[in-house]
Amino acid sequence: MRSIWKGSIGFGLVNIPVKLYSGVQNSNLDLDMLDERDHAKIKFMRVNENTQKEVPYDKIVRGYFLKDRYVVLDKHDFEEAAPEKTKIIELENFVDIKEISPIYYETSYYTEPEKQGRKAYALLLKALEKSGKAGVARFVLRNSENLCVIHPMNNIIVITKIRFDQEIRSLADITTVDDINITKKEIDVGLALIKQYSAKFDLSSFKDDYSDELLKIIKAKSKGKRATVKKIKPQKASSDDLYDQLMQSLTAKKGA
Structure with missing residues (x-):
């Protein structure tokens, strides 16, 4: 290293x-962007939006849009800041x-x-x-x-x-839940559910399953096969009542 x-x-x-x-x-897997027709790699060009012509690297400057125009910065400005x-x-x-x-x-x-x-x-x-x-x-x-x-x-x-x-955005535009009333019995069941799911943190038990499954598909396709991927079906509560849903969650966890 x-x-x-x-x-x-x-x-x-x-x-x-x-x-x-x-x-x-x-x-994450390192995937390349390709042309669908011949699988050639896609390259990106620096293009002038007015002329649609490629701009040489040594002609590119950096600027900040202030009010109605760009203020262009040079090497000295960056060194000063x-x-x-x-x-x-x-x-x-x-x-x-x-x-x-x-x-x-x-x-x-x-x-x-x-x-x-x-x-x-x-x-x-x-x-x-x-x-x-x-x-x-x-x-x-x-x-x-x-x-x-x-x-x-x-x-x-x-x-x-x-x-x-x-660098942290303000919460001013985010809708909060201050006005929502939660009953004591709902809080108690919520705390019980947290306690039931509590465990010592073990990072090694969490894997990047998406990348693993995607790699299986890639390897299968390279052999002309189609990989079988298990779909996870989300569990649904039988009631719309929050307290009933919490109680069902507790029961389901105990059963597991």
């Missing part, structure tokens, strides 16, 4: 040299990781200490584990500033990028 970034975690006055490795990978390039992941504070809503999470990276920073790395790892806290920090990756949380997992330090507050 090849590292994608080298730098240091700034823990007070202690610098911990680390490498970053991507901690996630895509499980870019955060100062730094190789330090500077810890700013420590928080209870439970306070961070899942909506903020983006992608995760594994860290590996450089030889000269192993002891300091181990210290930070153990301190995070014992405190139950996660560090909040900023770092520069691919010319953009990123916010992240630094947290322990399976005896390594993981850096997970999180979104800035301005």
Whole structure:
């Protein structure tokens, strides 16, 4: 596995040299777009919408539409706006990781200490584990500033990028359910249903079934066959009453 970034975690006055490795990978199948007639690959061209002619790459500029026109940006503008390039992941504070809503999470990276920073790395790892806290920090990756949380997992330090507050859309236009009345007996059955379905989280028990089934179809078609795919039929409650549906759900779970 090849590292994608080298730098240091700034823990007070202690610098911990680390490498970053991507901690996630895509499980989707890599499908190409083809011409139905001869199965040739589809290529995309950069075309001027006015002339319909292809535009050479060196003639393409980037702009922002402001009011009634585009403001074109040049290399100098991007350099002026870019955060100062730094190789330090500077810890700013420590928080209870439970306070961070899942909506903020983006992608995760594994860290590996450089030889000269192993002891300091181990210290930070153990301190995070014992405190139950996660560090909040900023770092520069691919010319953009990123916010992240630094947290322990399976005896390594993981850096997970999180979104800035301005990236989260307002809930103002979303209809809420504040005006819906839920009875105590409905709440009690709902809690009972949650308890009945509760289990220790085990990520390995969840598989990307769609990609697996699609690959079966691909392999069958390559041999001139048609794969048989099991269709899941959703269960339907025999009543429109919410309480009755909850009770039926409890009974069905017990039966299973």
